[in-house]
Amino acid sequence: MQFAQRLQNVETSAIRELFKLLGKPGIISFAGGFPDPALFDAEGIAKASQTVLADNPGPVLQYGATEGYQPLREAISRFMAGKGSSVASDGLIVTTGSQQALDLIGKTMISPGDKIIVEAPTFLATIQCFRLYGAHIIGAPIDADGVDVDKLEALIDAHKPKLVYLIPTFGNPSGATLSLERRKRVLELALRTQTLVLEDDPYGELYFDQPPPPSLLALSEGVPGSRDWLVHTGSFSKILSPGLRVGWMIAPPELLAKATMCKQFSDAHTSNLTQAICAQYLTLNRLNDTLAVVRTTYAERARVMARALQRELGDAIVFNAPQGGMFFWASLTGANGKPVNAAEFAKRAIDKLVAFVPGAPFYAHDADLSTLRLSFATADVAKIEEGIARLGQALG
């Protein structure tokens, strides 16, 4: 078959190969990026579904508007207001997961050869998706406080990118959170250099002890003009359920109109039924209780993982403990002749029936081969203790 040329820019991810090994009986996996299904509020979602189908089934089983189901657009507008961002319901569109929002931004903004700056490391699917549109992707270094803004500024000045893609809060895979001071600088930078910044925020609600700094979107009101250079994507996947496939995109009107046009040709609209379920769920006043359970559960798992890593791997590994989200990002140090290559260590770990993801695929270029990502979201505390002990044995 003669496939489209654009596919030559993208390879299937190395992670997929690893996932084939995860079916081994008895394996403890820290490799996935899924939320814990035991924490889904199935009862609340069932209630919302029943109401939606009993009250007025016609519109939700019918075709709908590309921009989204209006009661949900209004509910998202209120939800964002609760997080300090004022967004009118017509200032956002509903998308089929935030993944579709990222794809629509790629479709509307990226021409072959356009330069895009991302964090190094960043969300693998974004690298793949933007490459499909021919993007030349440049990584900006990060530390525990998120992207290094001095280096980002130098990269923007040098490359004049079409777009800067950031996951400022509890990043995937980095777990890092951009500090308040850096957030303000990013907005000023966007304005000064007239560069579009995409803030991807699926994890912001999953904080442990205290809420993260306000989003770039919320802070943009304090930097007049910066909102014109900001796109924000959000999602119900990590706070309610990823199977519903409901996310959203907030963008300047011109960009929102083009993205809506592209969405029309892509899936016409996001499922009206799942949009209505989300809207109805938000009226049940259950979300705060659901999130409270998710936050305390993930916080405990993260604390247990941090302690177990220190105990079992000692100076063979370094990491920053995240303040929320679902991931630890770590580096092997090679201390005392222990492994330093995370892909080789991953094979030894699989032999001991424990899995994680080596970090290399999360870099657009110049991968740090010593890095790895561990998710603490789906394994319970006992499994985390046992899995990290097995990692210690795999170290040798």
Ligand SMILES: Cc1ncc(COP(=O)(O)O)c(C=O)c1O
């Ligand atoms: C950083 C980031 N952005 C976007 C997504 C896409 O999520 P969804 O399409 O389920 O909203 C994910 C999913 O894991 C993610 O980690």
